Amino acid sequence: MKSNRLIYLPLGGAGEIGMNAYVYGYGPEDRERLILVDLGVTFPDMDTTPGVDLILPDIGWLMQRRDRLEAIFVTHAHEDHIGALAHYWAKLKVPVYMRRFTGTIGRLKFDEFGHPKDAITIVEPRPETVQAGPFDVQFMPVSHSVPESSALVIDTPAGRIVHSGDFKLDENPLVGEPWDASAFRAIAAERPVKALMCDSTNVFSLHPGRSESTLRQPLTDLIRAQNGMVVATTFASNVARLRSLAEAAQAAGRTICLLGRAMRRMVSAAEESGVLTDFPRTVSPEEAQEVPRGNLMLIVTGSQGERRAASAQLSRGKYLGLEMKEGDTFLFSSKTIPGNERGVISIMNAFSEMGVNIVDDNGGLYHVSGHANRPDLETVHQVLNPQIVIPMHGEHRHLREHARIAMATGRKSEVVTNGMLVDLTGDAPTIAEYIETGRTYLDGSVLIGARDGIVRDRIRMALNGHALVTLILDEGDEVLGDPWVETMGLPSKGRSGADLVETLEAGLASLLAASGRKLLRDDDKLEEAMRRTLRQVAMEEIGKKPEVTMVISRLSDE
Structure with missing residues (x-):
């Protein structure tokens, strides 16, 4: 019989800033009961994801284990922590727990998607506890740049975990709860903290955070x-x-x-x-x-x-x-x-x-960060005194620096990025498995996979332009007239000074004139030969190989 283990798996937010989604599990290996902390988005850019509206984590791994997912907990109302929830909830259909302000935002999103608002349960801060399978979860108030942000205190049979969420040490935040060091000391006094999953965003800022x-x-x-x-x-x-x-x-x-x-x-x-x-x-x-x-x-x-x-x-x-x-x-x-x-x-x-x-804020007068700086992170390490520190919410350089700081004070640490399944059962974290993780794109109103090739094709067209080639053949496989070409995103004239479309059409006509009956009968081979010829001519004329769409029509005997 397999022994129980405690696991941690980031599907987003580890090795990047944004798109946070973190899985915790406890139980026999490959049969763990699971909870999900946060389900956020990141934002596209025209260079790498043209036309995309939002980028969501790939939850394929979680979908395969949906029957083992107990609940979703959302730490706060920033889009990189809550923005994917309404898009995915119909696939997951498990209870969702949030504090009141986050729940107000969450229910507005659910209403827009037609999801039942009562799927979201409002939870008061610690000591109120939510039981989700083998997990007892409490919301611990932290100061951040959005109201009612929370860390999570996650109790498991294998030990206590603190998931920091996004936080700063602000004793006078104006809106939301202040940093309360004594309340965090009480967490560690009640039960030793086995592992702290901790925000790493500002690990390179050497001065204490400002209020x-x-x-x-x-x-x-x-x-x-x-x-x-x-x-x-x-x-x-x-x-x-x-x-x-x-x-x-x-x-x-x-x-x-x-x-x-x-x-x-x-x-x-x-x-x-x-x-x-x-x-x-x-x-x-x-x-x-x-x-x-x-x-x-x-x-x-x-x-x-x-x-x-x-x-x-x-x-x-x-x-x-x-x-x-x-x-x-x-x-x-x-x-x-x-x-x-x-x-x-x-x-x-x-x-x-x-x-x-x-x-702007280059002088530091008109903005303060919502994330803990290095001295603040060191303070939290001291207050909670965790056995293990796992950096999260940061690019790889942030995670590596944060791990270095933790290990300098004798704590176990590991740089964990998206897709690394970590076993936390023992005295030190160990990488148990590498999970294939990726991204899902909201493209207009449709969710598409990052590996589906849609955005890749869009980028290729943006870089190289597009040519549409039309050819008609009769019942005897004879070419009717010349092929004609329409272009988009390409110059009208090439380096020869001639009209580009006419040059492309002439190149295709020469190919067809020299082609035998065998090639003209085979659509696949004919299409490939014409595409190769057009791109070759285009490269000579404009220094680019456009994307090509071929339309070959054959007249019927009937």
């Missing part, structure tokens, strides 16, 4: 000093920052308008769940048009350069009747996520051309 409360005065001073309209952008989910910006605007005598559906929804959800009270009064975009520019403050979505968000819309002209003008000020109260720089810089340049003054 959200330090921003109020610098923001007020900045807004008060401006003569034109002031616009600020931040993450829509950063409700504490929205409050900081709104209260600073109010202190500077400004009327406040929120622009962006996601931002309005977050504020509404925070008020509905009781985590946000006394938010300054806001006006609608229509009312804002009547306010003198020097008295108006817009707080808008799009801090990461998203094309359809309010920031990008304003950079292209009017948005909901409002527009930026020379002498206005635009503030990025956020940190640009690696990979989003191009979109953000594009918006900055567009505003600069309008004469708008741009303020």
